[in-house]
Amino acid sequence: MATVNRQWLLKERPLGMVGPEHFQLVESPMPEPDLAAGEVLLKTLMLGFDPAMRGWLMDVPSYLPPVAIGEPMRASGVGQVIRSENPDLPVGTLVQGLSNWQEYSIGSPQSQLPPMPLPAGTPPNLALSVFGTTSLTAYFGLLDVGQPRQGETVLVSGAAGATGSVVAQIARLKGCKVVGIAGGQEKCDWLRNACNIEAVIDYKQESLDSRIGELCPEGVNVFFDNVGGDTLQAAINHMADFGRLVLCGAIAGYNDEAPQPGPNNLMLLTTRRLRMEGFIVIDYLDRAAEAIDALTEWVMAGEIAWREDIQEGFENIPATLQRLFTGANEGKQLLKLAEPV
Amino acid sequence: MATVNRQWLLKERPLGMVGPEHFQLVESPMPEPDLAAGEVLLKTLMLGFDPAMRGWLMDVPSYLPPVAIGEPMRASGVGQVIRSENPDLPVGTLVQGLSNWQEYSIGSPQSQLPPMPLPAGTPPNLALSVFGTTSLTAYFGLLDVGQPRQGETVLVSGAAGATGSVVAQIARLKGCKVVGIAGGQEKCDWLRNACNIEAVIDYKQESLDSRIGELCPEGVNVFFDNVGGDTLQAAINHMADFGRLVLCGAIAGYNDEAPQPGPNNLMLLTTRRLRMEGFIVIDYLDRAAEAIDALTEWVMAGEIAWREDIQEGFENIPATLQRLFTGANEGKQLLKLAEPV
Numbered sequence: 001m002a003t004v005n006r007q008w009l010l011k012e013r014p015l016g017m018v019g020p021e022h023f024q025l026v027e028s029p030m031p032e033p034d035l036a037a038g039e040v041l042l043k044t045l046m047l048g049f050d051p052a053m054r055g056w057l058m059d060v061p062s063y064l065p066p067v068a069i070g071e072p073m074r075a076s077g078v079g080q081v082i083r084s085e086n087p088d089l090p091v092g093t094l095v096q097g098l099s100n101w102q103e104y105s106i107g108s109p110q111s112q113l114p115p116m117p118l119p120a121g122t123p124p125n126l127a128l129s130v131f132g133t134t135s136l137t138a139y140f141g142l143l144d145v146g147q148p149r150q151g152e153t154v155l156v157s158g159a160a161g162a163t164g165s166v167v168a169q170i171a172r173l174k175g176c177k178v179v180g181i182a183g184g185q186e187k188c189d190w191l192r193n194a195c196n197i198e199a200v201i202d203y204k205q206e207s208l209d210s211r212i213g214e215l216c217p218e219g220v221n222v223f224f225d226n227v228g229g230d231t232l233q234a235a236i237n238h239m240a241d242f243g244r245l246v247l248c249g250a251i252a253g254y255n256d257e258a259p260q261p262g263p264n265n266l267m268l269l270t271t272r273r274l275r276m277e278g279f280i281v282i283d284y285l286d287r288a289a290e291a292i293d294a295l296t297e298w299v300m301a302g303e304i305a306w307r308e309d310i311q312e313g314f315e316n317i318p319a320t321l322q323r324l325f326t327g328a329n330e331g332k333q334l335l336k337l338a339e340p341v
Numbered sequence: 342m343a344t345v346n347r348q349w350l351l352k353e354r355p356l357g358m359v360g361p362e363h364f365q366l367v368e369s370p371m372p373e374p375d376l377a378a379g380e381v382l383l384k385t386l387m388l389g390f391d392p393a394m395r396g397w398l399m400d401v402p403s404y405l406p407p408v409a410i411g412e413p414m415r416a417s418g419v420g421q422v423i424r425s426e427n428p429d430l431p432v433g434t435l436v437q438g439l440s441n442w443q444e445y446s447i448g449s450p451q452s453q454l455p456p457m458p459l460p461a462g463t464p465p466n467l468a469l470s471v472f473g474t475t476s477l478t479a480y481f482g483l484l485d486v487g488q489p490r491q492g493e494t495v496l497v498s499g500a501a502g503a504t505g506s507v508v509a510q511i512a513r514l515k516g517c518k519v520v521g522i523a524g525g526q527e528k529c530d531w532l533r534n535a536c537n538i539e540a541v542i543d544y545k546q547e548s549l550d551s552r553i554g555e556l557c558p559e560g561v562n563v564f565f566d567n568v569g570g571d572t573l574q575a576a577i578n579h580m581a582d583f584g585r586l587v588l589c590g591a592i593a594g595y596n597d598e599a600p601q602p603g604p605n606n607l608m609l610l611t612t613r614r615l616r617m618e619g620f621i622v623i624d625y626l627d628r629a630a631e632a633i634d635a636l637t638e639w640v641m642a643g644e645i646a647w648r649e650d651i652q653e654g655f656e657n658i659p660a661t662l663q664r665l666f667t668g669a670n671e672g673k674q675l676l677k678l679a680e681p682v
Contacts, residue, residue, distance in 0.1 A: 055608075055612065062612045063582075063612055063613075063614075228607065228608070232607075233603075241404075247607070247610045247611045248611065249611060250607070250608050250611070253608065259605035259606060260605060261602030261603060261605050262574075262602060262603030262604045262605055262606075262607045263603045263607075264600035264601060264602050264603055265600060265603075266569065266573075266588070266591070266603045266604075267396075267569070267591050267594065268619075269588045269617065269618070269619035270588045270589065270590060270591070270619035270620070270621065271396065271403045271404055271619070271621065272404075272619070273404075273618075273619055273620055273621055273624065274618070274619055275616060275617070275618040275619075276610065276616070276617045276618070277610070277614075277615070277616040277617070277618075278609075278610035278611030278612070278613070278614055278615055278616075279611070279614055280611065280612065280614055283614065
């Protein structure tokens with residue numbers, strides 16, 4: 001058994017683009033072998049990366065406390081139980097939940113998001129990609145917050161991302177007309193060919209505002225936004241009366257050194273009776289089974305495509321986070337640390 | 342009977358502050374005496390003024406068509422039937438609805454908002470002030486869109502205005518903690534003394550951001566916004582989780598020559614799960630009786646204060662509109678043209 005626990009600790013809060021220089025790789029002793037009742041010792045097998053992690057690095061009160069300087073960075077992850085004081089999670093069980101950038105950690109039933117066993121036979125990568133929180137975010141954000149009706153037009157930004165691509169495909173499965181916004185030919189081709197999203201805008205090549213107008217001649221009924229900034233402003237211009245704007249994230253601004261001005265056309269929220277609403281998937285986790293059941297059915301039927309970008313190596317963790325913000329990742333960003341035993 | 346109909350026509354679209362120079366006073370012949378079935382000839386008795394009128398001057402599609410160059414300006418108003426081909430509206434009936442800046446007009450049952458008889462005994466000024474569309478706006482915007490619960494904190498901007506003051510008082514009557522934002526000592530005193538709104542911020546004297554924080558230590562559950570701009574940004578900073586922002590109007594920007602940037606903190610909509618929603622009172626007019634009944638009960642019980650700023654003189658109509666945007670009006674802005682006969 002290992003006696004050393006490698007960890008990536010938060011060294012300083014990034015101002016601007018987050019990168020490896022903001023974290024410090026240390027070797028710590030293994031967590032105490034004496035576990036309290038209910039606790040498990042977990043070996044981290046795979047880590048997931050999500051743009052929301054950038055927000056956890058900021059020293060402001062939010063839906064989760066900021067990661068403290070000197071603490072291991074928080075992340076979603078899959079681990080395997082290697083020691084257990086919890087009869088529901090015997091040694092060998094694969095679990096998912098909030099993890100950390102470290103090789104070993106203690107999972108406690110008292111934590112805000114305690115470790116949950118993976119459904120039998122689910123590989124770690126799938127638990128973090130198509131059945132992971134990004135897909136739950138897509139499912140509840142689109143259906144509960146956006147409330148699209150059959151035949152309506154749904155516009156999705158960050159449409160080639162882990163969340164956006166699932167949003168676009170669920171909207172298609174619900175009988176909506178879907179328009180996706182993504183950056184670059186490769187991502188747009190994948191949306192068209194693998195995800196069956198016919199209407200795609202390459203914001204790096206095309207004028208967002210005029211293309212949204214062309215592709216949504218009757219206006220946008222639901223805009224699912226992962227990007228914010230100019231993308232949000234352009235979408236507001238083309239909302240239909242009584243449209244809904246689902247604010248999932250705003251990756252365009254996450255690494256800004258200072259807050260950028262918002263859209264200059266919020267008056268349209270009044271004149272067109274628009275609803276703009278934010279949400280956090282954590283509020284929906286008690287309904288996770290509903291989403292997983294639906295996603296499983298769609299995945300089994302071949303109705304939903306997804307892809308994973310799996311990096312490797314503990315030393316590459318911070319650089320892998322940065323891939324989300326440079327747009328380098330193609331699919332759900334994961335990093336593999338170990339195989340299950 | 343008069344043979345001349347004075348009218349204020351839209352001469353050119355304002356860019357920046359609207360004023361008398363954008364309208365032209367003309368003398369036209371009286372409307373045709375031959376009325377179609379259902380039509381009535383109306384003598385305008387009183388006009389109401391509302392910030393939303395500024396939007397009707399812009400050449401953009403909206404919830405009502407733009408007023409055309411050369412057309413008489415649209416306004417809310419009360420008129421008296423002086424000739425009738427409508428058995429439901431006999432000569433002498435006082436009616437309200439969308440009117441125009443002219444002494445005489447034809448009211449048609451086919452128009453989008455046909456003339457409606459005033460409840461018996463209602464003076465024209467009350468029909469346009471405490472029982473007018475600004476109060477219906479307050480009632481439905483606060484209760485239907487904002488959905489305040491007893492004990493919650495409701496923040497209102499433009500709180501000394503015709504809409505805002507009714508919002509603040511309805512919120513008080515519903516058991517909410519109310520904080521009003523207004524400009525100047527006189528308006529703040531009126532809110533405190535006449536409207537029984539204890540917590541008032543004078544944005545001309547105090548730091549909006551820090552005062553909202555002090556007066557709403559548990560955060561704002563409902564923000565009813567008539568102002569937009571910096572006021573909206575400051576309010577967003579202090580919203581409680583799951584708060585609602587009701588976008589009624591944004592008078593701060595109505596006379597800007599170019600659109601101003603929006604709030605730089607929309608990311609808080611996501612992390613705090615906020616809902617920001619616009620509405621237009623026209624969508625609620627089929628439920629007007631519900632609001633009028635409630636308002637009547639509160640007015641009769643002395644629970645709602647209001648005030649009116651009644652100007653006079655046909656020639657003063659455009660200058661009276663401008664009073665809304667300079668903050669000169671104290672209370673609902675009206676202009677009296679004639680007494681009922």
